[in-house]
């Protein structure tokens with residue numbers, strides 16, 4: 001029951017955040033992050049309108065998502081080791097965590113073997129924390145240029161994780177910067193990439209992310225935790 005209620009409240013908050021900046025709530029996809037959730041909990045979320053799921057670990061991705069309906073959209077959102085790409089390549093709908101050229105090469109190689117392009121987002125380390133993965137802002141354009149050589153990876157947008165802080169201004173400026181990078185890439189009109197999805201915002205900050213332009217929010221604890229609100 002609490003999962004149903006959590007989802008109802010999150011959808012309401014997504015709508016309110018979107019409307020507050022005159023956006024259409026339907027533009028925004030809620031990705032239910034299933035790390036830490038059990039299979040019955042995931043199935044309950046899917047029964048209550050969740051259409052997108054995301055995992056940060058490959059073993060969990062494979063184990064859990066083999067048991068869910070084919071129509072559910074599956075996202076890989078966590079750091080991806082090159083040697084694990086093989087396990088998910090035929091199952092993943094979008095990879096949010098493209099953060100280095102060796103990963104680009106591996107995804108391209110595996111996707112080519114299947115003769116299928118894999119949609120993906122570039123993870124940007126906007127806050128430049130040493131512990132965080134992602135491309136640094138200053139390296140983004142050259143990274144995008146390099147990706148041109150790997151046509152089976154289909155870049156569709158950007159992703160970031162905000163710094164862990166209570167300070168909403170710091171979080172907001174992180175999201176705003178990613179949105180700027182997104183618009184900048186869009187304006188350059190590079191024919192091998194598309195700037196369509198902006199994946200930012202988690203349980204603590206998805207409303208700020210929506211106000212700053214996110215159209216994919218990745219929410220875990222606020223869905224799967226009892227007394228999340």
Ligand SMILES: *Cc1c(COP(=O)(O)O)cnc(C)c1O
Pocket residue numbers: 033035056077078161202203204218219220221222
């Ligand atoms: C865990 C995780 C989330 C969800 O975080 P919550 O705080 O549980 O909402 C989102 N994105 C990534 C990359 C994650 O690893």
